[in-house]
Amino acid sequence: xxxxxxxxxxxxxxxxxxxxxxxxxxxxxxxxxxxxxxxxxxxxxxxxxxxxxxxxxxxxxxxxxxxxxxxxxxxxxxxxxxxxxxxxxxxxxxxxxxxxxxxxxxxxxxxxxxxxxxxxxxxxxxxxxxxxxxxxxxxxxxxxxxxxxxxxxxxxxxxxxxxxxxxxxxxxxxxxxxxxxxxxxxxxxxxxxxxxxxxxxxxxxxxxxxxxxxxxxxxxxxxxxxxxxxxxxxxxxxxxxxxxxxxxxxxxxxxxxxxxxxxxxxxxxxxxxxxxxxxxxxxxxxxxxxxxxxxxxxxxxxxxxxxxxxxxxxxxxxxxxxxxxxxxxxxxxxxxxxxxxxxxxxx
Amino acid sequence: xxxxxxxxxxxxxxxxxxxxxxxxxxxxxxxxxxxxxxxxxxxxxxxxxxxxxxxxxxxxxxxxxxxxxxxxxxxxxxxxxxxxxxxxxxxxxxxxxxxxxxxxxxxxxxxxxxxxxxxxxxxxxxxxxxxxxxxxxxxxxxxxxxxxxxxxxxxxxxxxxxxxxxxxxxxxxxxxxxxxxxxxxxxxxxxxxxxxxxxxxxxxxxxxxxxxxxxxxxxxxxxxxxxxxxxxxxxxxxxxxxxxxxxxxxxxxxxxxxxxxxxxxxxxxxxxxxxxxxxxxxxxxxxxxxxxxxxxxxxxxxxxxxxxxxxxxxxxxxxxxxxxxxxxxxxxxxxxxxxxxxxxxxxxxxxxxxxxxxxxxxxxxxxx
Numbered sequence: 140x141x142x143x144x145x146x147x148x149x150x151x152x153x154x155x156x157x158x159x160x161x162x163x164x165x166x167x168x169x170x171x172x173x174x175x176x177x178x179x180x181x182x183x184x185x186x187x188x189x190x191x192x193x194x195x196x197x198x199x200x201x202x203x204x205x206x207x208x209x210x211x212x213x214x215x216x217x218x219x220x221x222x223x224x225x226x227x228x229x230x231x232x233x234x235x236x237x238x239x240x241x242x243x244x245x246x247x248x249x250x251x252x253x254x255x256x257x258x259x260x261x262x263x264x265x266x267x268x269x270x271x272x273x274x275x276x277x278x279x280x281x282x283x284x285x286x287x288x289x290x291x292x293x294x295x296x297x298x299x300x301x302x303x304x305x306x307x308x309x310x311x312x313x314x315x316x317x318x319x320x321x322x323x324x325x326x327x328x329x330x331x332x333x334x335x336x337x338x339x340x341x342x343x344x345x346x347x348x349x350x351x352x353x354x355x356x357x358x359x360x361x362x363x364x365x366x367x368x369x370x371x372x373x374x375x376x377x378x379x380x381x382x383x384x385x386x387x388x389x390x391x392x393x394x395x396x397x398x399x400x401x402x403x404x405x406x407x408x409x410x411x412x413x414x415x416x417x418x419x420x421x422x423x424x425x426x427x428x429x430x431x432x433x434x435x436x437x438x439x440x441x442x443x444x445x446x447x448x449x450x451x452x453x454x455x456x457x458x459x460x461x462x463x464x465x466x467x468x469x470x471x472x473x474x475x476x477x478x479x480x481x482x483x484x485x486x
Numbered sequence: 487x488x489x490x491x492x493x494x495x496x497x498x499x500x501x502x503x504x505x506x507x508x509x510x511x512x513x514x515x516x517x518x519x520x521x522x523x524x525x526x527x528x529x530x531x532x533x534x535x536x537x538x539x540x541x542x543x544x545x546x547x548x549x550x551x552x553x554x555x556x557x558x559x560x561x562x563x564x565x566x567x568x569x570x571x572x573x574x575x576x577x578x579x580x581x582x583x584x585x586x587x588x589x590x591x592x593x594x595x596x597x598x599x600x601x602x603x604x605x606x607x608x609x610x611x612x613x614x615x616x617x618x619x620x621x622x623x624x625x626x627x628x629x630x631x632x633x634x635x636x637x638x639x640x641x642x643x644x645x646x647x648x649x650x651x652x653x654x655x656x657x658x659x660x661x662x663x664x665x666x667x668x669x670x671x672x673x674x675x676x677x678x679x680x681x682x683x684x685x686x687x688x689x690x691x692x693x694x695x696x697x698x699x700x701x702x703x704x705x706x707x708x709x710x711x712x713x714x715x716x717x718x719x720x721x722x723x724x725x726x727x728x729x730x731x732x733x734x735x736x737x738x739x740x741x742x743x744x745x746x747x748x749x750x751x752x753x754x755x756x757x758x759x760x761x762x763x764x765x766x767x768x769x770x771x772x773x774x775x776x777x778x779x780x781x782x783x784x785x786x787x788x789x790x791x792x793x794x795x796x797x798x799x800x801x802x803x804x805x806x807x808x809x810x811x812x813x814x815x816x817x818x819x820x821x822x823x824x825x826x827x828x829x830x831x832x833x834x835x836x837x838x839x840x841x842x843x844x845x846x847x848x849x850x851x852x853x854x
Contacts, residue, residue: 156593470531472844478823482576
């Protein structure tokens with residue numbers, strides 16, 4: 140096939156070139172997956188559109204990949220190396236699997252200080268040890284100065300899925316409660332505040348953390364967990380909209396119950412952003428039957444990354460495919476997915 | 487957190503809503519001027535909690551929405567040029583010009599950068615003496631002092647590679663234009679709190695008097711808005727038409743005088759086109775004579791700009807409060823945030839975007 144003979148699928152025609160929003164985790168990202176990747180790569184396991192694929196290779200494994208291009212490379216609460224390990228560990232764990240093996244692909248830009256690479260690699264090793272995974276294969280490429288942004292990291296992970304575990308977005312059903320494991324918006328606002336040199340009353344730290352141990356404890360309670368999702372790019376709102384569509388259910392949130400750190404709330408207010416759309420790197424959203432909510436919350440709260448776990452809403456049989464929220468004043472509103480990236484407002 | 491939770495208290499809100507219901511005896515149409523207020527009203531569902539007799543219509547106070555199409559097209563043209571670093575507030579990047587937006591220019595190779603303050607653009611100019619750095623200076627009176635400061639500093643430092651594409655707009659002439667329109671239904675205004683924190687509110691006295699229209703300076707949090715609505719409704723019910731301040735924690739009668747002086751030094755009042763609305767006399771600020779050499783529109787001769795506005799877009803009527811976003815035939819169909827026809831569907835302060843993001847109640851109720 141040549142560039143001229145390729146026929147662009149319908150909604151993608153609006154953008155003849157890639158724009159930043161295609162990587163923003165909102166509608167543009169979703170369209171790229173739906174209209175380009177899924178048709179091209181077949182419907183098989185990919186079509187579940189979960190955080191990881193489940194493959195039957197004799198035993199069942201969970202398999203996922205992610206690429207990290209964060210700038211700056213070092214930020215309060217973590218760095219690109221730790222983020223790359225935790226991110227893929229979490230994606231694998233979102234199917235209920237025990238993450239075991241990681242691959243690491245590095246794209247380095249000519250001129251990167253060796254000390255920076257050293258710190259990033261040490262940090263990856265520490266994160267892998269903490270998560271209990273082994274880095275078993277890798278690759279390094281160097282690109283000319285000006286053709287990269289210091290370091291890009293790809294990680295791919297494999298986890299072992301225990302028998303009987305079936306966790307995927309399609310299993311959300313009316314009567315489920317929606318639990319979030321802690322405050323939302325921390326990672327995105329930590330990055331934005333260092334990138335823009337904004338200072339607040341206290342430093343906003345990224346929440347980057349491996350969640351597999353906490354998820355292990357949750358599953359150990361015997362709770363019938365229907366869905367797990369880590370709300371990264373696009374934030375809580377994007378993840379919930381994806382689940383509502385995948386399972387064809389409605390989701391009703393209680394806005395007041397969504398935990399937001401006070402400094403994060405202030406930073407969002409200043410920039411005109413909504414914490415529900417800001418990225419997280421150490422949080423999980425869980426859908427469980429109402430009767431299992433208490434033991435899931437207790438299990439999460441045993442871990443530091445789940446200390447502020449709380450119920451934020453419920454699954455409904457009404458407004459299927461949409462997410463709504465009860466506002467602090469008691470009205471109801473729509474919670475939509477963003478189109479591309481969230482942009483700071485003017486005043 | 488402090489300053490936020492206190493102004494979102496559900497119990498106090500309930501009492502204010504009850505008070506409003508108790509004093510309302512007939513239908514009233516109120517306009518909140520600022521797009522930030524519109525978003526707060528729709529996001530919190532305030533329009534649905536108010537008594538049926540109180541109708542909120544949404545005003546023109548969305549800076550991105552009213553920036554003329556030809557100015558956006560000029561920006562796109564300048565940003566596409568080699569050697570230019572084009573700096574803008576983020577909100578402006580997705581606004582459609584005639585056919586494309588700044589994001590498309592960026593992906594096609596233009597050096598378009600999001601900044602949080604015009605002074606960041608001055609710093610970029612200082613750091614890149616071999617490049618032309620242009621800042622997109624738009625907005626109401628709120629953003630004008632910082633933009634004026636950036637121009638003043640660049641001039642004082644002799645930064646010859648810095649310029650600004652200016653399209654400032656002013657609130658009071660827009661309020662007069664709305665009241666002068668034969669289609670006007672607005673009986674009272676909630677004036678924009680942030681604008682008043684800079685300009686004060688003395689300029690509203692002649693408007694209230696001349697048109698017999700109550701004007702209440704109002705903030706942005708749910709309780710601020712309910713407080714402002716209550717004061718406006720009380721005036722209408724009592725037959726008063728005064729200027730009152732419901733946002734005393736941020737606004738004084740005379741405003742921020744040093745900021746006003748900075749603005750007066752750098753800008754001069756001019757006629758201005760408002761996107762979707764048309765020309766409003768003496769409703770904008772442009773660079774004053776002494777700073778004309780920093781005017782990007784003059785520095786980069788941008789010619790042959792033919793603007794094309796979608797015939798389906800009713801943003802002008804929405805901005806003047808004569809049409810609600812969801813009354814527009816294109817709303818949610820030909821026009822969505824994904825494929826916007828007008829700026830009101832894109833901006834974080836646009837009324838159509840607020841309705842689409844938070845307010846599709848009908849869809850919520852009729853979805854299976």
